[in-house]
Amino acid sequence: MQVRDSFREEWIRPIFFYGNNWLSLLGGATTTASAMVLLGFWVVGFFGRGASKNPYLGIIFDLILPGIFVVGLLLVLVGILLRRSYLDATNQVPSFFPEVSLKDPMFRHALDIAVVATFINFIIVGTAAYRGIAYMDTVSFCGASCHVMAPEHVAYRVSSHSNVACTDCHVAPTAAAYVHAKVDGTVQLLMVVAQNYPRPIMADNKIPAASTTCVHCHSPGRFFGDKIVITNGYADDKSNTKTSSVTLMHVGGRDSFAHLSGIHGAHMGKIEYIAVDTTDQTIPWVGKANEDGSVTEFVASGTTSIVMGEKRLMDCIDCHNRAAHSFDTPEDALNKDMALGSPSASLPFVHQESLSLLKAIYKSQAEADARITSGLVTFYRSQYPAIWNRQSPQVYAAAKALISIYDANVFPSMKVTWGTHPNNIGHNNSPGCFRCHDGNHVAKGGASITNDCSVCHNLVVSDATRPRLIADMGMQQ
Numbered sequence: 001m002q003v004r005d006s007f008r009e010e011w012i013r014p015i016f017f018y019g020n021n022w023l024s025l026l027g028g029a030t031t032t033a034s035a036m037v038l039l040g041f042w043v044v045g046f047f048g049r050g051a052s053k054n055p056y057l058g059i060i061f062d063l064i065l066p067g068i069f070v071v072g073l074l075l076v077l078v079g080i081l082l083r084r085s086y087l088d089a090t091n092q093v094p095s096f097f098p099e100v101s102l103k104d105p106m107f108r109h110a111l112d113i114a115v116v117a118t119f120i121n122f123i124i125v126g127t128a129a130y131r132g133i134a135y136m137d138t139v140s141f142c143g144a145s146c147h148v149m150a151p152e153h154v155a156y157r158v159s160s161h162s163n164v165a166c167t168d169c170h171v172a173p174t175a176a177a178y179v180h181a182k183v184d185g186t187v188q189l190l191m192v193v194a195q196n197y198p199r200p201i202m203a204d205n206k207i208p209a210a211s212t213t214c215v216h217c218h219s220p221g222r223f224f225g226d227k228i229v230i231t232n233g234y235a236d237d238k239s240n241t242k243t244s245s246v247t248l249m250h251v252g253g254r255d256s257f258a259h260l261s262g263i264h265g266a267h268m269g270k271i272e273y274i275a276v277d278t279t280d281q282t283i284p285w286v287g288k289a290n291e292d293g294s295v296t297e298f299v300a301s302g303t304t305s306i307v308m309g310e311k312r313l314m315d316c317i318d319c320h321n322r323a324a325h326s327f328d329t330p331e332d333a334l335n336k337d338m339a340l341g342s343p344s345a346s347l348p349f350v351h352q353e354s355l356s357l358l359k360a361i362y363k364s365q366a367e368a369d370a371r372i373t374s375g376l377v378t379f380y381r382s383q384y385p386a387i388w389n390r391q392s393p394q395v396y397a398a399a400k401a402l403i404s405i406y407d408a409n410v411f412p413s414m415k416v417t418w419g420t421h422p423n424n425i426g427h428n429n430s431p432g433c434f435r436c437h438d439g440n441h442v443a444k445g446g447a448s449i450t451n452d453c454s455v456c457h458n459l460v461v462s463d464a465t466r467p468r469l470i471a472d473m474g475m476q477q
């Protein structure tokens with residue numbers, strides 16, 4: 001009893017007495033309001049409605065709102081200390097502190113102010129938090145407003161997945177992954193604020209397994225059979241001679257008799273590997289689970305010690321690593337655009353000139369844009385004045401096409417250039433399939449992971465000019 005009384009007299013009453021000042025009341029109202037907003041979101045999150053997967057929201061819930069809460073508390077304290085030292089200095093400290101009671105008009109007045117201020121603060125903090133969340137949940141926040149994500153966002157917008165939310169592939173739908181993403185997201189935002197982030201940003205094996213993301217939309221059991229891939233190329237000669245290739249890709253899958261075949265069927269759920277670099281480009285150990293339960297181990301020849309590291313089950317992302325952010329080589333990008341008509345193959349040597357302009361080193365996209373245009377214009381003006389006179393609109397159109405190729409693939413500010421993010425789907429531009437299928441990954445008995453071209457594809461037509469087959473298929477050449 002005594003303890004309670006003395007606590008009331010020595011702590012509660014003085015705190016309420018000194019606390020009756022504008023600063024402390026405002027602080028109390030701020031703290032209460034942010035606590036109410038936090039509680040509100042926790043309740044909403046707990047019942048699962050409106051909870052967002054966005055990894056950057058941690059900055060609002062774990063830093064900003066608690067920050068406002070603490071600032072409010074500090075204001076209360078500062079207000080109390082200021083009033084006490086003011087009353088001390090002016091000798092106005094009462095001999096005993098008034099009772100905390102609703103009957104006291106001063107106390108009632110202070111309470112009114114606190115209630116009104118809390119209400120106003122609640123609206124302000126709540127609206128700000130709500131709008132922050134709504135904004136951070138948009139693709140434009142993840143991709144566009146954050147300039148460090150520019151390379152991924154630009155590539156994403158033109159991918160098949162341009163309507164799939166970033167979080168659908170980047171955050172696995174488990175509670176642990178969710179918390180992990182929030183912590184990571186907060187750290188990343190702080191790194192951006194401090195201008196201390198990696199350039200280029202790499203995936204560093206932080207992408208969740210396909211079994212928790214891709215398979216929500218793609219059935220791993222789907223059968224694709226063979227797929228015809230037609231590609232075009234242009235030579236570096238005066239007439240930019242066009243060639244075409246037709247490749248029959250044995251994609252396969254699981255057919256209606258549950259028989260596994262082709263590229264998809266060969267790896268599904270049975271190949272493990274150990275990569276020794278962060279981009280998974282060097283794979284010295286591969287294991288294949290056989291039907292009898294044994295594992296055939298393939299080791300890169302020349303490997304002398306036992307390969308250590310995390311064993312990972314091969315899944316979609318090991319081949320389709322650039323499903324949402326595919327960067328081209330300058331050759332591929334140029335060939336694709338020329339096949340679509342611009343740069344126009346009617347401009348002499350446009351393939352050769354374009355490639356050298358694309359591959360040159362520029363300090364920024366703005367510089368590249370200016371120098372690509374001036375380079376191309378100068379070339380035709382000086383070397384082919386007659387062409388320049390007749391076809392200058394086509395030269396400008398070609399320059400425009402080159403600029404958009406460059407701006408979609410090279411980001412000097414992020415140190416992303418040709419080849420920074422290798423695509424694992426083939427083997428011509430980066431090791432890709434040949435990380436394992438190089439004929440050099442050998443098992444104990446001497447068998448190696450196959451390097452037989454026809455196992456993966458039939459090269460039906462290779463770099464032929466006006467191939468008969470394409471004409472027969474009725475395609476434009």
Ligand code: HEC
Binds near residue numbers: 421
């Ligand atoms: C269809 C799935 C998918 C979607 C949608 C997706 N990503 Fe990715 N993202 C990936 C995969 C897979 C990788 C790993 C690439 C690798 O390992 O080479 C990746 C890598 C990244 C990287 C690491 C750097 C790099 O280029 O490898 C960043 C940054 C990134 N994504 C940002 C985003 C942003 C921002 C969005 C939304 C605008 C987004 N992603 C949407 C699948 C996706």
Ligand code: HEC
Binds near residue numbers: 165213218320323
């Ligand atoms: C939210 C659903 C969704 C998720 C998640 C998703 N995809 Fe897709 N994906 C699609 C749709 C829809 C298409 C077809 C788009 C079209 O044809 O225009 C597609 C197309 C593709 C294609 C064929 C076209 C291409 O770009 O090569 C591949 C390969 C692919 N997805 C791989 C993946 C991988 C790998 C992942 C996981 C990292 C993934 N997808 C996650 C919906 C999804």
Ligand code: HEC
Binds near residue numbers: 227315319
């Ligand atoms: C061993 C590498 C590899 C793995 C693993 C793999 N794919 Fe593929 N996939 C390919 C290749 C190669 C192609 C055909 C190349 C092309 O489309 O240019 C392809 C084609 C596709 C296509 C396009 C088919 C079409 O008709 O256009 C889709 C969709 C696809 N894969 C989805 C997936 C999904 C989902 C997974 C995981 C369950 C997966 N792939 C696993 C290599 C792989």
Ligand code: HEC
Binds near residue numbers: 263286287318433434
């Ligand atoms: C991590 C290593 C690894 C990567 C990367 C890889 N594979 Fe494989 N692949 C294997 C292993 C191991 C086997 C089984 C070899 C055996 O049984 O002899 C295999 C088998 C195959 C088979 C069946 C071969 C046969 O004899 O029937 C095909 C087809 C295939 N892979 C295509 C691809 C394609 C296409 C890519 C690239 C898009 C690719 N693989 C990437 C490890 C890999």
Ligand code: HEC
Binds near residue numbers: 247425434457
């Ligand atoms: C392990 C599977 C695999 C093996 C083995 C393989 N390739 Fe490929 N190859 C691929 C894939 C996957 C692609 C890319 C398809 C794509 O880009 O869509 C490709 C693409 C190509 C292309 C480009 C086709 C085009 O349309 O532009 C050529 C050329 C090629 N391969 C030649 C070869 C030759 C020659 C061999 C034998 C020495 C070989 N490949 C062995 C999987 C393989």
